[in-house]
Amino acid sequence: MYLDPARIWKTDKPSYVVVLDAETRYDHAVHGRYLAAERCTPADLADLHPRDRRHDPRATPRWPCRQIVALSWLVLTDGDDGLRPVRMETRGFPEFDEAGIVGAFLADMDRLQHVQLTTWGGFHADVPQILLAAAAAGLRLPTSLAGLHSPWRREASGHCDLMTEMCAGARPPHLAEVAAKIGVPAKLTCRPDLVSGLMDQGKWSSVKAVAEGDVLTTCMLLMRWRHLLGGTVSTLEAARRLAAFVAEHCGHGPYAADWQKYGDDIVAAALAAETQKLAALAPASCG
Numbered sequence: 001m002y003l004d005p006a007r008i009w010k011t012d013k014p015s016y017v018v019v020l021d022a023e024t025r026y027d028h029a030v031h032g033r034y035l036a037a038e039r040c041t042p043a044d045l046a047d048l049h050p051r052d053r054r055h056d057p058r059a060t061p062r063w064p065c066r067q068i069v070a071l072s073w074l075v076l077t078d079g080d081d082g083l084r085p086v087r088m089e090t091r092g093f094p095e096f097d098e099a100g101i102v103g104a105f106l107a108d109m110d111r112l113q114h115v116q117l118t119t120w121g122g123f124h125a126d127v128p129q130i131l132l133a134a135a136a137a138g139l140r141l142p143t144s145l146a147g148l149h150s151p152w153r154r155e156a157s158g159h160c161d162l163m164t165e166m167c168a169g170a171r172p173p174h175l176a177e178v179a180a181k182i183g184v185p186a187k188l189t190c191r192p193d194l195v196s197g198l199m200d201q202g203k204w205s206s207v208k209a210v211a212e213g214d215v216l217t218t219c220m221l222l223m224r225w226r227h228l229l230g231g232t233v234s235t236l237e238a239a240r241r242l243a244a245f246v247a248e249h250c251g252h253g254p255y256a257a258d259w260q261k262y263g264d265d266i267v268a269a270a271l272a273a274e275t276q277k278l279a280a281l282a283p284a285s286c287g
Helices: 028-037 042-046 098-112 126-136 143-149 162-167 175-182 192-200 204-228 235-249 256-281
Strands: 016-026 066-079 082-092 115-119 159-161
Touching: 016 082, 016 098, 016 126, 016 192, 016 204, 066 098, 066 126, 066 204, 082 098, 082 204, 082 235, 098 126, 098 143, 115 126, 115 143, 115 162, 115 204, 159 162, 162 204, 175 204, 192 204, 204 235, 235 256
Parallel strands: 016 115, 115 159
Antiparallel strands: 016 066, 066 082
16 A cells, blocks of 8 residues: 555545635734733833834734734645645635634635645744634634644644745745745735735735735645655646646636746646657667
8 A cells, every 4th residue: 555655644634735825914903902901102112212113012013913804725635646726715805804704714614624724834823813813703613623722733733834844944934935946936916015005005806816826826835845755746737737726716816827827837848858858869860
């Protein structure tokens, strides 16, 4: 019997892998309640050195004082033939508030029953943000995500933070850095530092596209990582699957054309490599 080395660490192989990404913004109402609890006055903040303001939660809100405004997740089957994308779901403002966004996600995870979450940097960002938002909304974790309550037991949590898996002991990189190394499309909707501006302008469809784009990039990196660890699917087939999925189901997204080109370029490069091999094996012509 063949065991895929990319999966033998799992204590109970899930039926689905779910790659997700959340976009958040400052929740000034929550931060205001925090300042009131701290008895913080404008004079207290005025006395802070500009360098200290970045690290003082009274001046710069930390993650508990942020709210999820968009959440995207890609559902993939995880079988003997590797990962196959099935559907992409996205919830966000203005149709849903934070409770509605997180509630829709948890309800979907409950329907899937057996899942492994995959994120980029989600151990420190997306997952705690989702859990806190769910607690604030009075929601319950589905049994499929029960392992998230013990995040330090990484092998049993049901969550793979691909960033920490890939960087090991190195300094954590940005998603776009690793994508650039491997040649995977990334950050196609806008520059990362401009996302908050999209929120301020109420361009929520673009904010959702940012989340979807990060999910697709993370998914492609996951497929490449699975291949590195001995997975059964080639990098060519993985790219073809994801590019075809984007073309069929996400053609409306501002990232669709780039993913189509990525898929075409991967196939063209593979054909060129095979043609070169055949040319090298061909007998030399006689003069």
